[in-house]
Structures are given as C-alpha cells and as structure tokens.
Amino acid sequence: MRIVRTAAALRDALAPARAAGRTTGLVPTMGAFHAGHRALMEAARERCDVVVVSLFVNPTQFGPGEDLAAYPRDEDRDAAIAAGEGVDLLFVPPAAEIYPDGFATTVRVRGPLTETLEGAARGPGHFDGVTTVVARLFALTRPDVAFFGAKDAQQALVVHQMTQDLGLGMEIDVRPTVREPDGLAASSRNAHLSAEDRVRALALPRGIAAARAALAAGERDPAQVAAHARAAMAEHDVAPEYLAIVSPDDLSPLAEIDGDVLVAVAARIGPTRLIDNDRIDPARLGQEQSRPVNRAAATR
Numbered sequence: 045m046r047i048v049r050t051a052a053a054l055r056d057a058l059a060p061a062r063a064a065g066r067t068t069g070l071v072p073t074m075g076a077f078h079a080g081h082r083a084l085m086e087a088a089r090e091r092c093d094v095v096v097v098s099l100f101v102n103p104t105q106f107g108p109g110e111d112l113a114a115y116p117r118d119e120d121r122d123a124a125i126a127a128g129e130g131v132d133l134l135f136v137p138p139a140a141e142i143y144p145d146g147f148a149t150t151v152r153v154r155g156p157l158t159e160t161l162e163g164a165a166r167g168p169g170h171f172d173g174v175t176t177v178v179a180r181l182f183a184l185t186r187p188d189v190a191f192f193g194a195k196d197a198q199q200a201l202v203v204h205q206m207t208q209d210l211g212l213g214m215e216i217d218v219r220p221t222v223r224e225p226d227g228l229a230a231s232s233r234n235a236h237l238s239a240e241d242r243v244r245a246l247a248l249p250r251g252i253a254a255a256r257a258a259l260a261a262g263e264r265d266p267a268q269v270a271a272h273a274r275a276a277m278a279e280h281d282v283a284p285e286y287l288a289i290v291s292p293d294d295l296s297p298l299a300e301i302d303g304d305v306l307v308a309v310a311a312r313i314g315p316t317r318l319i320d321n322d323r324i325d326p327a328r329l330g331q332e333q334s335r336p337v338n339r340a341a342a343t344r
Contacts, residue, residue, distance in 0.1 A: 045123070045126060045127040045131050045132060045133070045134060046132070046133050046134070047123060047133075047134045047136055048133055048134070048135055048136075049135075049136050049137055049138065049141065050137065050141055051137070051141055051184050054096075054133065054135050054184055054185065055184070057133055058094065058096070058133070058185070058186075061093060061094045062186070066093035066094055067091075067092045067093045067094070067188040067189070068092060068093070068094045068095075068096060068185065068186065068187045068188050068189075069087075069088035069089075069091060069092030069094070069095050069096065069187055069188065069189045069190070069191060070088075070096045070097075070098065070181065070182070070185045070187035070189070070190045070191070070214075071084045071085055071088050071095070071096070071097045071098070071131075071190075071191045072098045072100075072177075072178060072181050072190065072192075073097060073098060073099055073100075074099070074100065074101045074102060074115065074232065075099045075100075075101060075116070075117060075118070075119070075122050075232070076115070076116035076117065076118065076122070076232035076235065077121070077122045077125045077126070077232075078222075078230045078231065078232060078234070079222045079230045080193050080195065080221070080222040080229075080230040080231075081125070082125065082129055083193075083219055083220075083222050084191040084192070084193060084219055085097060085126065085129035085130070085131055086129060087191055087217065087219050088131075088189070088191050089129065089130045089131075091189055091217070092187075092188065092189055094132050094133070095130065095131045095132050095133070096131075096132065096133045096134075096135060096185050096187065097126050097131045097133070097134050097135070098135040098136075098137075098181050098185070099119065099122055099134060099135065099136045100135075100136070100137055100139075100142060100177070100181075101115050101117065102142075102173060102174075102177040103139060103173075104143070104169070104172070104173030104176060104177060105169075105170050105171075105172075105173030105174045105177065106170075106173070107166055107167050107169060107170060110166070111233075111236075111317075114236070115232070115233075116232055116233075116235050116236070119136060122134075135181075135184075135185070142177060142180055142181075149176065150172050150176050151172070151175040151176045151178075151179045151206060151210075152171075152172050152175065153171060153175055153202050153205050153206050153209070156294060156295055156296060157171075157198070157201055157202050157205055157294065157295060158171040158172075158202055160198075160288075160290070160295050161198050161286060161288060161290075161295060161308055161310070162198050162199075162310070162319070163198075164286070165285055165286060165310060171199075171202050174199055174202065174203070175202060175203065175206045178190075178203055178206070179206065179210070179212075182207075182212055182214065186214075187214050188214055188215065189214060189215045189216075189217050190203075190214055190215070190216055190217070191217050191218075191219060192216060192217070192218050192219070193218070193219055193220075193221060193222070194218050194219065194220055194221045194321070194323075195221040195222075195229050195230070195231070195319070195320065195321065196319070197218075197292070197306060197308065197321045197323070198295060198308070200216065200218045201293075201294075201295065203216055204216045221320075221321075221322070223249070226246060226249075227246065227249035227250070227253070228242075228245055228246060228248070228249055229248070229249065229318075229319075229320045231318060233316050233317070233318060234316075234318075236315065236316040237313060237314070237316055238314060240314075241313045241314040241316065243280075244280050244281060244282055244313050244314075245313045245316075245318060246280060247276070247277040247279075247280035247281075247282035247311060247313075248277070248282075248309050248311055248318055248319075248320040249320060250276045250277065250279070250280065251273040251274065251276045251277040251284065251287065251307075251309055252273065252307050252309065252320060252321070252322045253276070254272045254273045254275065254276035254277075255269050255270070255272060255273040255289070255307045255324070256307075256322070256324055256329065257272070258272040258273075259301070259305075259324060259326045259329055260326075260329040263301075264300055264301040264302070264326075265300070265301070266289035266297070266298045266299070266300070266301055266305075269289050269301070269305075269307075270287050270288070270289050273287055273307065273309070274287055277309075277311065282311050282313065283311070284309050284310060284311045285310040285311055285312060285317070286308070286309065286310050287307075287308070287309045288306075288307075288308050288309075289301070289305050289306075289307055290305065290306050290308060291305070291306065292304050292305065292306035292323045295308075301326060303325075303326075304323055304324065304325045304326075305323070305324050305326070306321055306322070306323050306324075307321060307322050307324060308320075308321040309321065
C-alpha cells in the first residue's frame with residue numbers, strides 16, 4: 045500500500061491503472077477506522093481493481109462547538125488496518141491540499157434531504173461541508189464506484205443526489221450498517237464513550253428495536269411507533285435529539301405507514317453525540333427478529 049498526501053501524487057499513482065482501463069473504488073473516510081470502515085474496504089476490494097481510501101477529517105462539516113478538535117485521529121493505526129484490507133492507496137491530505145489558497149466553491153444540495161434530521165440538528169453548513177469535500181475527492185480520484193455506510197443514511201442520499209444532479213457518473217454503493225454484538229452501530233465516536241455511557245448508548249439500537257416491534261405488532265401510526273421507540277430509550281435514561289419515522293427515499297414525514305420506513309435517531313450520550321437508523325419493511329417483519337439488522341439497499 046502506498047500513502048500519498050497531495051493531489052498530484054494521487055493523480056500520478058492512479059494514472060497507470062486509469063490508462064489500462066482498470067476500475068477504481070473510493071472509500072471516503074475521516075479515519076479512526078472500525079469494523080464498518082473495514083467492511084467498506086472489503087467491498088471495494090471485491091468490486092474494483094484499485095482501491096483508494098481517503099483519510100481526511102473535514103473541518104467544513106463541523107459546526108461551532110462540535111467535536112472537530114476531539115475527533116479521534118491515529119494515522120499509523122489506520123494505515124495498518126488499510127494495508128491489512130488490501131487497500132492500494134491511502135490518501136492522507138493536509139487541509140491545504142483539499143482547500144488550497146483561493147478555494148471559493150461550495151457544493152450545496154438544497155431541499156428536504158439537507159434540511160431535516162442532521163441538517164436541522166447541525167445546521168445547513170454541515171451538508172455543505174460534506175458535499176463540497178466529497179465532490180473534491182471525487183474530482184481528484186475519479187472513481188468508478190464510491191462506497192458509503194448505511195449508518196449515515198442521510199449522507200448517502202445527499203451524496204447520491206449531488207452525483208446525479210452534477211452528472212458525475214460514478215456509482216454510489218451503500219453498504220449495511222455494521223454493529224457490535226450487542227447491537228450498537230460501529231462508529232469512530234464510540235471510542236469517546238465511558239464504560240457507563242457505552243451501556244447507555246444501547247438506547248439507540250433498543251429504540252429502533254422497539255419501533256420494529258411496534259410495526260411487527262401491526263402499528264401503522266408513525267407517531268405511535270416513535271412513542272414506543274422513545275419509551276425504550278427512556279429506560280436507558282436517554283432522550284433523543286430527534287427520532288423520526290420517514291420515507292427512506294427522500295426523508296419526507298409519513299402520515300401513515302404503508303411501506304418501507306426509515307427509523308432515524310440521534311442522541312447525546314454524555315458528551316458524545318451518536319446517530320443510528322434502520323430501514324424497515326413491515327411486510328417482512330414476520331420473517332425477522334425484532335431488532336435492528338445489518339441491512340441497507342444500495343443506492344445508485
């Protein structure tokens with residue numbers, strides 16, 4: 045595996061593969077690799093000839109008072125993990141390489157996809173930062189396929205919208221959420237949880253499981269499904285920042301449940317903010333356990 049730190053070095057490293065018509069897969073990350081990142085790298089290795097992983101803690105998607113300074117960073121550890129997963133290129137740029145002097149462009153997706161859930165909670169600048177850095181990484185890497193995790197379902201929808209609107213041409217492959225044995229979604233921010241807060245963090249998957257159980261019992265009122273989820277979270281002394289039952293395609297609110305739904309939740313566990321979600325098909329619940337599962341549809 046090669047580590048490259050500049051746009052020029054990245055282009056030079058990819059040129060021979062591109063000239064030979066080999067496919068390139070990109071896994072954009074902010075580092076602090078966990079099982080979810082490894083699953084994306086494995087998927088990229090299976091599907092593409094050349095695998096690029098970017099490691100860049102993007103300052104423009106953090107708002108005032110958020111955890112930019114505290115975000116976990118360990119390049120040596122991450123590099124070892126990436127090498128172990130067969131990654132070809134690890135792109136670790138400094139901020140000045142992504143946002144050079146004179147950089148004056150923002151890529152913005154307007155509308156409900158960026159104004160609800162995380163957009164409402166973190167402010168409009170959050171997704172502006174996400175789409176701008178992803179567009180920049182796409183421009184530098186020119187991947188055939190880019191891999192994202194379903195835990196960030198809203199982000200995946202926003203990136204897909206941007207890709208379609210701009211005609212960028214690459215496929216967005218969204219892979220299932222990877223969970224710990226007790227159901228907690230894998231996240232870089234889990235490293236910040238104290239032992240006590242690690243237990244309380246189970247409120248998020250247990251809330252989703254309660255929503256699933258309500259749907260399995262025949263409840264089709266979104267407000268009632270959400271009430272069951274909030275009650276389950278309250279048992280862990282956790283109140284959600286938001287808990288929404290929405291369309292999995294465009295995040296629009298539902299008056300009645302008559303198909304697949306996305307149960308999305310965010311909560312602060314001590315000083316750490318976590319998110320989670322699951323896409324649930326009520327018609328299939330008789331075939332599944334009433335708990336979140338590692339499932340997500342690929343977005344193209």
